Amino acid sequence: MIARPVNDIGEQKLEAMARRFEDSLLRGIEKNPEASMRTLATILNEHPEKVRRTALALEKEKLIRKNRGGWQLTPAGQKELNRLDMP
Numbered sequence: 166m167i168a169r170p171v172n173d174i175g176e177q178k179l180e181a182m183a184r185r186f187e188d189s190l191l192r193g194i195e196k197n198p199e200a201s202m203r204t205l206a207t208i209l210n211e212h213p214e215k216v217r218r219t220a221l222a223l224e225k226e227k228l229i230r231k232n233r234g235g236w237q238l239t240p241a242g243q244k245e246l247n248r249l250d251m252p
Contacts, residue, residue: 183219186209186211186215186219187219187222187223188246188249189209190205190209190216190219190220190223191223191228191229191238191242191245191246192246193205193208193209194220194229194236194237194238194242195238195242195243195246197235198232198235198236198237198238199234199235200235200236201234201235202216202217202220205220205236220236223242224236226241227239227241227242228241228242228245229242
């Protein structure tokens with residue numbers, strides 16, 4: 166494997182992909198508030214560690230919070246999803 170620097174366009178693509186995954190995780194949590202990280206990973210067809218890291222980042226941004234073994238959207242998280250639904 167050879168490491169190469171990421172140019173501005175590549176960096177923007179990576180950021181856009183990360184944002185789309187965050188949005189997918191928010192939707193997954195909205196639809197499955199009792200789901201574990203492993204279940205969410207299965208639903209989203211992603212590695213459980215990526216789901217965990219992304220959930221912790223969303224929690225830090227106060228978009229989700231832990232609730233009795235599952236996750237739930239905060240009012241800010243729900244507002245973000247509503248914003249995404251607007252045309």
